[in-house]
Amino acid sequence: MRRNTALALCLALPLAACGTPQERCIDRNTSEYRTVSSLLAEVEGNLSRGYAWEERQVVRTRFEQCRRVYRDRNGQQHVTTYGCWRDVVDNERYRVPIDPAAETRKRDGLVERQAALTRGANAAVAACRAAYPEAA
Template sequence: MPRNTAILVTLLLAACGTQQERCISRNTDEYRNVSRLLAEVEGNLGRGYAWEERQVGRDYLTQCRDHYRDNDGNVRTITRSCWREHITTERYRVAIDPAAEQRKRDNLASRKAQLSAQAAAAVQACKAAYPEQG
């Protein structure tokens, strides 16, 4: 695990902007995606359910202002009650098939192990191509 932890720390640091960091980020994208998906599946198995998100619109009563010109050309404002919609994201639980999640976990863990060596090689290549000026 320490080797994976070192790679992960290196990958997290890649979110910044030097040429070396951009190179590392670009060349380890699949490894990071697989790692994220594996963590999500392991979380689902640990909880016994998955989380999903949906957009929900809720109406609320508020004050609206309407502007108009009177007969003399002056701008007048009328305040009135009106309904507005507010969109929020809510999380909800979704049942999982534990056997399917375990197969997913096993496949992702295998893929992560394959990508680990490639990611380490890419990090070393990027460090060689773009040495940091200390």
Template sequence: MRPAIIILPLAFLAACATPREQCINQVTRDSRVLSALIAETEGNLARGYALETRQEVRTVSDTCRGRNPDGTVFLFSCEETETVNRTVPVAIDLNAEQAKLTSLRERLATERRAADAAVAQCIAANPE
């Protein structure tokens, strides 16, 4: 249910964007993704390890309330399932991570050149 709560406002915001903004947002998406990957890889290299998010599912014992047909309240033991996200360090090959960073930077440079041309087309097609 939570992803829908997050996605719906974003959908409304996207609907409010002008055609020019929508076009520019679409053609620069890959550059933004590559920039985020570069930032993550640089962080991994600076730390010397990567961070990974893992979900832990556990059962928690609790006391629940119930209601009898006559309206009286009673307590009973119950169990609830709880999911917790935990960030854990993960070992990485620093040489491979450095090679990945170099590759990502090269791809970003290429992607930005292509995005610049596409943005110019968006501006020409959708003058404000």
């Protein structure tokens, strides 16, 4: 019985990830507020650390096992493996110095923008909850 329940939950999770109509409505109508909040959290993190994080892509060469498929005289396929070098792209995080005065101005601007968006986001959430009530 437990196995069937676990299987049903595993199959239902991808469908639940899409969200209910209420969740989709809230998500759609509060995207700018969430973006500003995310940027604000990033700027505050930069100020508390004293530096920012950036990412760059780095190409590295890695030794791997490669496969080669060939046919013999009778037409049968054979697979051989051999060592080969492959290029692999990695993302690398690195520190970037910040200008604390500029980051402070950026934070202050984002705080003002977040405060301006808060009323609209709250109204949108209330409207979505009224339009799509969820069953308890």
